[in-house]
Amino acid sequence: MTAVVIPVRVRRFRGGPPIGLSVAGIVVAAFFALPLAYLLWHNIGVGRDLVDVLRAENFLDPLRRTLTLAVIVSFGATALGTALAWLLTRTDLPGRWFWRIVVPLPLVMPSFVGAFALVAAFTRGGLVDSLFGIEQLPRIEGLWAASLVLTLLTYPYVYLPVSARLESLPRSLEESARALGRSPREVFRTVVLPQCTGAMWAGTLLVFLYCLAEFGAVQILHYDTLTRAIYSSKLYDRDVALSLSLILAVTALAVVFVERRHARRRVQTEAIAPTARIVQNNLGAWRYPALGFVVLIVGFALAVPIAVLAQWTARGIFGTAELTARDVVRPAITTAGLGLGTAFVAVAVVLPIAFLTVRYRSTSGEVANGVIVSGFALPGIVIAIAIVFFVVRLPNYEELSRSIGLLVFAYVVHFGSQSLRAGQVAVGGVPRRVEDAARSLGVGRVRRLVTVQLPLMRAGLLAGAGLVLLSTMKELPATLILAPIGTETLATEIWTSQSEGFFAEAGLASLVLIALSGVLTWLLTIRPSRARS
Amino acid sequence: MLRHISVPLLVGAVALAPLAGCGSGGGDELVIYSGRNQELVGSLLDDFSEETGISIAVRYGDSGDLAVLIDTEGDESPADVFLSQSPGAIGFLDGEDRLVELPADVLDQVPAHFRASDGDWVGLSGRVRVIVYNADEIDESEVPNSVFDLTAPEYEGRVGLAPSNGSFQDFVTIMRSMRGDDETLEWLTAMRENGVRTYENNIAIREAVARGEIDFGLVNHYYNEQAKAEDPDTPTENHFLDGDDPGAAILTTAVGVLDTAGGQAENAERLAEFLLTREAQEYFATETFEYPLAAGVDPPSDLPALDSPASPEIDFSALGGGLQRTRELIRDSGLESA
Numbered sequence: 001m002t003a004v005v006i007p008v009r010v011r012r013f014r015g016g017p018p019i020g021l022s023v024a025g026i027v028v029a030a031f032f033a034l035p036l037a038y039l040l041w042h043n044i045g046v047g048r049d050l051v052d053v054l055r056a057e058n059f060l061d062p063l064r065r066t067l068t069l070a071v072i073v074s075f076g077a078t079a080l081g082t083a084l085a086w087l088l089t090r091t092d093l094p095g096r097w098f099w100r101i102v103v104p105l106p107l108v109m110p111s112f113v114g115a116f117a118l119v120a121a122f123t124r125g126g127l128v129d130s131l132f133g134i135e136q137l138p139r140i141e142g143l144w145a146a147s148l149v150l151t152l153l154t155y156p157y158v159y160l161p162v163s164a165r166l167e168s169l170p171r172s173l174e175e176s177a178r179a180l181g182r183s184p185r186e187v188f189r190t191v192v193l194p195q196c197t198g199a200m201w202a203g204t205l206l207v208f209l210y211c212l213a214e215f216g217a218v219q220i221l222h223y224d225t226l227t228r229a230i231y232s233s234k235l236y237d238r239d240v241a242l243s244l245s246l247i248l249a250v251t252a253l254a255v256v257f258v259e260r261r262h263a264r265r266r267v268q269t270e271a272i273a274p275t276a277r278i279v280q281n282n283l284g285a286w287r288y289p290a291l292g293f294v295v296l297i298v299g300f301a302l303a304v305p306i307a308v309l310a311q312w313t314a315r316g317i318f319g320t321a322e323l324t325a326r327d328v329v330r331p332a333i334t335t336a337g338l339g340l341g342t343a344f345v346a347v348a349v350v351l352p353i354a355f356l357t358v359r360y361r362s363t364s365g366e367v368a369n370g371v372i373v374s375g376f377a378l379p380g381i382v383i384a385i386a387i388v389f390f391v392v393r394l395p396n397y398e399e400l401s402r403s404i405g406l407l408v409f410a411y412v413v414h415f416g417s418q419s420l421r422a423g424q425v426a427v428g429g430v431p432r433r434v435e436d437a438a439r440s441l442g443v444g445r446v447r448r449l450v451t452v453q454l455p456l457m458r459a460g461l462l463a464g465a466g467l468v469l470l471s472t473m474k475e476l477p478a479t480l481i482l483a484p485i486g487t488e489t490l491a492t493e494i495w496t497s498q499s500e501g502f503f504a505e506a507g508l509a510s511l512v513l514i515a516l517s518g519v520l521t522w523l524l525t526i527r528p529s530r531a532r533s
Numbered sequence: 534m535l536r537h538i539s540v541p542l543l544v545g546a547v548a549l550a551p552l553a554g555c556g557s558g559g560g561d562e563l564v565i566y567s568g569r570n571q572e573l574v575g576s577l578l579d580d581f582s583e584e585t586g587i588s589i590a591v592r593y594g595d596s597g598d599l600a601v602l603i604d605t606e607g608d609e610s611p612a613d614v615f616l617s618q619s620p621g622a623i624g625f626l627d628g629e630d631r632l633v634e635l636p637a638d639v640l641d642q643v644p645a646h647f648r649a650s651d652g653d654w655v656g657l658s659g660r661v662r663v664i665v666y667n668a669d670e671i672d673e674s675e676v677p678n679s680v681f682d683l684t685a686p687e688y689e690g691r692v693g694l695a696p697s698n699g700s701f702q703d704f705v706t707i708m709r710s711m712r713g714d715d716e717t718l719e720w721l722t723a724m725r726e727n728g729v730r731t732y733e734n735n736i737a738i739r740e741a742v743a744r745g746e747i748d749f750g751l752v753n754h755y756y757n758e759q760a761k762a763e764d765p766d767t768p769t770e771n772h773f774l775d776g777d778d779p780g781a782a783i784l785t786t787a788v789g790v791l792d793t794a795g796g797q798a799e800n801a802e803r804l805a806e807f808l809l810t811r812e813a814q815e816y817f818a819t820e821t822f823e824y825p826l827a828a829g830v831d832p833p834s835d836l837p838a839l840d841s842p843a844s845p846e847i848d849f850s851a852l853g854g855g856l857q858r859t860r861e862l863i864r865d866s867g868l869e870s871a
Binding site: 056057116120123219220222224228229231232237238315316381384385388389392397398401477480481485486492496497498499500501502503504505 | 564570571572573590591592593594595598599601602605606607609611696697731733734736737739740741744746755756759760763764856857860861863864869
């Protein structure tokens with residue numbers, strides 16, 4: 001294929017979407033709507049008066065803190081993720097292949113492990129203190145600490161879609177700009193950045209929603225947000241937990257609404273399949289400062305937590321803990337299977353919605369989009385309980401509770417927003433011209449999808465799969481509630497050990513989780529793009 | 534091109550296949566929902582299965598989450614028996630009327646104040662509330678003998694507690710039943726005003742004490758025992774309070790048979806019986822560092838005898854229903870956002 005590019009708006013069909021597509025979209029959305037339906041039913045139908053509950057909880061202050069944190073982290077993660085994506089796809093940074101594997105990995109660190117390890121490293125008497133004797137360390141707590149830690153844990157939400165976009169973006173534009181004498185920085189600002197806005201916003205939104213539902217890290221870092229009241233009421237007091245969850249969902253819907261209005265006006269450039277040649281910017285004198293930057297980020301986000309985890313594990317090995325590799329092998333296999341399976345289901349089921357929202361001005365598509373995206377802003381335990389609430393009414397509940405179906409379903413409802421946003425970016429990147437050409441040659445719809453659209457969307461869809469994979473692998477609350485009895489994942493192993501103070505085992509399971517994620521990310525998102533180029 | 538698509542698709546399809554059959558099958562096993570951790574009770578439950586020939590299936594999770602799961606599952610719950618890490622979670626199920634009364638010979642094995650007044654659950658082992666302190670920096674004589682002393686100026690900014698944690702909430706409920714709501718709220722507020730540091734759970738508090746971040750922490754005695762087992766050099770020590778102080782409360786782990794047990798009810802009762810045998814009680818004393826509550830088994834050697842800190846006599850079954858009020862008091866004291 002050639003790399004001819006003509007920037008135009010993505011055209012939408014004038015008429016409505018095909019009936020089959022609409023029906024598929026509505027069916028998918030109905031499943032995703034279960035948690036919202038549960039929240040509405042409880043808050044409006046059976047609970048104490050919603051207004052009374054919310055007034056007693058004094059929810060406005062925590063909500064304000066939640067939003068402040070979400071906005072700061074969204075900006076931070078977007079800047080960081082985009083910068084890393086550009087450095088690793090468009091420059092001659094040394095050791096790119098290695099950085100591409102490790103840069104997405106902070107996403108797989110369960111936040112309670114990541115934050116706990118960072119605090120353990122940097123607090124007085126912690127790892128850094130004992131290694132270097134630096135006692136004058138600032139307290140790691142409050143807004144700045146939570147912002148910093150969450151930025152380091154969430155930038156992959158931006159990095160993965162943006163680097164996928166850059167991968168599938170024709171280099172010819174940049175080549176022309178550079179031939180016209182623009183510096184790499186100007187090319188980035190005037191050519192690359194505008195073409196990545198869609199992918200950037202997709203990631204930013206995910207980061208924002210993640211921050212709404214985040215609990216582990218903010219609690220460890222003493223930053224009091226809305227989720228604290230949800231968790232500390234332990235759902236015993238469902239009036240409180242579910243009314244506050246509804247606030248989270250409504251906030252998410254409002255943000256999605258604004259974002260979509262914005263997205264509709266956005267100019268998107270059509271991309272044609274990439275050239276085999278990779279054009280790289282020569283960083284020149286900036287090569288080593290840039291390398292230092294990447295090392296610094298990966299160091300804080302990954303190396304420091306890994307060092308702490310390794311310290312725990314070592315302390316156990318030389319202490320009394322009984323560590324056996326067998327304890328982590330089976331959970332590792334289960335985790336990989338669940339992660340990969342969920343990732344592909346999540347990518348497939350939201351595809352109709354991605355087409356409905358990007359290709360057609362479909363109102364039902366927009367509603368479905370809002371419903372799916374809001375699932376990411378709800379705590380996992382709320383989603384799990386909501387699903388049980390409905391499924392228990394089916395005649396074969398006991399049978400269902402023994403299959404992995406319910407768990408995969410919950411994962412997809414919780415993380416479908418990630419594959420959807422990536423899918424929308426991917427659909428937006430398929431030029432209508434190519435499809436028109438195929439159609440004019442008499443190629444049927446299904447064959448067009450398989451032979452024309454899917455190959456062009458591959459990088460974007462795989463990025464979505466990668467996001468879902470990493471999120472699923474660390475998911476804990478829904479896994480504990482919905483996994484068939486006897487199922488052990490690495491996340492449940494970590495929790496089992498850490499919650500009762502078995503640090504050695506928690507450390508080992510965490511290290512295996514990180515290593516496994518590295519291998520799977522490489523298989524899923526990096527190896528394919530290398531094979532192609 | 535198609536080749537590149539189908540490879541990952543295949544991987545995805547294949548990935549889920551081996552998992553499809555991994556659930557346990559059939560309804561002929563005793564289904565245990567355990568809020569007690571697998572690390573703590575897994576091998577004990579396996580012993581039960583081996584000795585009795587009753588096959589078991591155990592869902593491990595957080596006690597509170599599992600209690601809510603059982604409540605949501607309603608009549609359809611596969612669970613037959615519930616093991617709770619705390620009196621609060623099992624008290625919640627008792628309050629929802631989801632437990633059936635245990636036989637008198639099971640109940641009678643433990644002192645009356647370690648079981649439900651309606652006979653719906655029975656305590657198995659106890660974790661005692663203590664003040665954990667850093668022995669490198671503090672002499673034990675400096676550690677107060679009552680939690681009410683901690684509001685004094687000399688302890689300003691030196692104490693840690695975990696307001697959102699279940700065991701702290703149970704401790705506050707016990708304080709309420711001993712001293713009343715007003716005095717409890719006063720204490721909580723005074724603690725906040727005295728610059729108490731808040732943490733997410735017992736473990737984080739003990740770690741902070743070990744690092745020297747704070748000097749004292751309000752925790753369960755268990756966590757220091759486990760920490761010492763992994764790292765004997767850690768400088769933290771438990772200080773046991775006077776027996777009539779709420780800070781010396783004993784939080785029981787408990788077992789209850791669910792109203793959904795049906796044909797498994799008898800096996801569920803056998804599990805409760807088994808967990809109170811000498812064998813099981815000795816397991817709690819030696820393996821989980823906890824106070825045995827039955828069979829006249831001695832507590833772990835380095836712990837004071839159960840009646841020497843005369844444990845406050847509390848009706849634990851009041852804890853479940855009172856949890857909402859406890860949470861309101863903690864919220865109103867401003868501790869959670871401290």
